[in-house]
Amino acid sequence: MQIRVSLTIRFILIVSSILLAVLLSIYLYTQYYLSESFYRRLSNRAETTAELFLVVDDVDSTLLRKISDKSKNALHSENITIYNQKKQKEFTTNERESIQLDEDLLAKIQIQKKYRFRHGRYHSIGIYFDQTTEPHIVLASAVDDYGREFMTRMRVIMLLLFLVVILWVSVAGWYYSGKAIAPIDEMGQKLNSIVPKNMHLRLAESDNQDEIDRLSHTINQLLDRVEETFQLQRMFVSNVSHELRNPLTKMSSQLEVSLLKQRSPAEYQKTMYSVLDDIQELIALTQNLLKLTKVDGAKxxxxxxxxxxxxxxxxxxxxxxxxxxxxxxxxxxxxxxxxxxxxxxxxxxxxxxxxxxxxxxxxxxxxxxxxxxxxxxxxxxxxxxxxxxxxxxxxxxxxxxxxxxxxxxxxxxxxxxxxxxxxxxxxxxxxxxxxxxxxxxxxxxxxxxxxxxxxxxx
Missing domain, CATH: 3.30.565.10 (Histidine kinase-like ATPase, C-terminal domain)
Structure with missing residues (x-):
């Protein structure tokens, strides 16, 4: 994978993780706030209804039901039911939507005084109302259509916002990663022009003292060593060729001279001794080269x-x-x-x-x-x-x-x-x-x- 692609992907992952965390936090806080606000309104409606029915003498169930129906603060599918201690229903705003009071629910309400719970799609609350001589249980429930619709729209908006931001981040990340690795690309092109033809050239260095500048300095030092190695290699090849050529040339010359005409055994013997000396010189050179190789490979x-x-x-x-x-x-x-x-x-x-x-x-x-x-x-x-x-x-x-x-x-x-x-x-x-x-x-x-x-x- 190219560095530019890798940097872009990492940039997208980092930004998307941060953005997702932020959006999720906002979403959960908003959901919590709307839920608390709805339960607070539902609790206020339940307590107000209980006070009107149980405390105010001039209000009966018929009048209270009319007041509830006409109230602008009424919640969607709202139902408020009042029970006495014997679990007998004394009042309800809607018979079809009322919640039955069982022993388990009654115990929780008596212990917690205000007990929240969900009943299907209804948000419900049970209140232990003790402002009268005989305590009563008030059950209120309603459907939070506004909160549900608001959260649905919020999810859509956040999803669209997330996609737009990720798209923007992808473009920006691709652009800036390209800018970040541009000096490296330029460095690579310059190196291709340097090695092996122009070993005297070097990468440009600045006074920024950043990572790219330090890398250029390190590469220039490496090029210095490589250039020196090339020079030593050429010197080595030249010298070893010279050392091998001298005895070989002498041997060839002596043998050619000896073959030009018929010579005496003593002359042939002298030539053979001279050639033998040259051969011994070649053997010594070969042995030294073998020693050098042995030391290089030694452990x-x-x-x-x-x-x-x-x-x-x-x-x-x-x-x-x-x-x-x-x-x-x-x-x-x-x-x-x-x-x-x-x-x-x-x-x-x-x-x-x-x-x-x-x-x-x-x-x-x-x-x-x-x-x-x-x-x-x-x-x-x-x-x-x-x-x-x-x-x-x-x-x-x-x-x-x-x-x-x-x-x-x-x-x-x-x-x-x-x-x-x-x-x-x-x-x-x-x-x-x-x-x-x-x-x-x-x-x-x-x-x-x-x-x-x-x-x-x-």
Whole structure:
């Protein structure tokens, strides 16, 4: 269901409910007022008739009947009957319309003094008249034709009024709901023109600080992220294509040159070794991509290993110095806990090792003296592993992109690599509930700090 239709229906339901409650209240109050007024008139007629018949000596039943017939205040189908204590009828204005006095009715009248009741279409009242020596019972009844006709007309008028108001409300609700969602429709049309062709465009924002303005601001922020994602995607595709094209082109060129003429076994063997190196490079690139995919799909259920961080650092130092004799790694402990168990965390041993190896190997690779310094600092909030180098550094313009896959700054184009390592480190850190901070100065050095929260402490 469209929002405009939904808003209109809700508006109609709310207004119709309020209007129905108001009309029903007016109807019931009017009905109550007319009923009370009729019973009051009927009671006055009954009491007046009883006083004339029982109190005034000069008035007999014949004269009283004539007075009743000629009275302009007489009610429609009116009947007034007077009974004595023995339930004997002493007077009635209309024999055909008189109400019989039974024991049950007599008891109710004696208890309540004035007892109202309905007798078919008649409104009736019984009065215990005690202004004479011997009390009497006066029964009066009449048909409220005026009240019934008035309420019938009132129902018709209220029904017509209700239908007219609902019709008016429907038109007004449709109009105002359209005005209310017009900014959203305009926003949708603008978004259709923005995505995906004109990603630089944004929704107009005002200073109203209303819901629509806040929504526009939120959508603009989302468009900023989407545009950035598109740019990173294009960068990723471009970089991975470049990384794959280089070894493939080298392999193709070497094989084509080898097939141009007959060559010696030694030359063929040299070409095969060169092609094998290129294949190994492709395998390494593929493995790094698989690692990146594995980390992206990793879940917290994989964080089940008890890792002693200081021992892991010594293991990584031994691994890297054996892999390259030029690498030097210094491990410093700035702040350590009193309890060594506080250096143990729950995590994924293989992935965490991969992250630190990447950072330490990069530090050795880019440092002028091939030396990296690893500092371990403990606090009540987290464990910090800072890996420093004294090398070429990173330009400020490149800092916001270094964790994107395949991104490589202009300073590292001459150094072998794929631009995947830092992206892998950042995702491993996030998987462990932490993050990676970087501080760098060109031609002075870079420090990467891996922060692991103590919330995952074993």
């Amino acid at each position: 917290q259920e994989l964080l089940v290993d008890k890792i002693r961080v200081d021992e892991l650092l010594w293991e990584i130092r031994s691994l890297l110095t054996k892999s390259n004799a030029l690498y030097q790694i210094e491990i410093l402990f700035d702040e350590l806990p009193e309890d060594p168990d506080n250096l143990c965390i729950l995590g994924n041993y293989a992935l965490l090792k991969t992250a630190i190896v990447n950072l330490a190997e990069n530090a050795c690779k880019f440092s002028y003296d091939k030396k990296a310094t690893i500092r371990l600092r403990y606090s009540d909030l987290d464990l910090r592993i800072a890996i420093e180098d004294k090398g070429i550094g990173i330009k400020e313009a490149d800092l916001s992109y270094i964790f994107q896959p395949f991104y490589r700054s202009s300073q590292t184009t001459d150094i072998k690599g794929y631009g995947i390592g830092l992206s892998l480190v950042e995702r491993i850190a996030r998987m462990h509930g932490g993050n990676v901070e970087v501080a760098s100065q060109p031609n002075i050095g870079t420090t990467f700090t891996l922060i692991l929260p103590n919330s995952i402490t074993f």
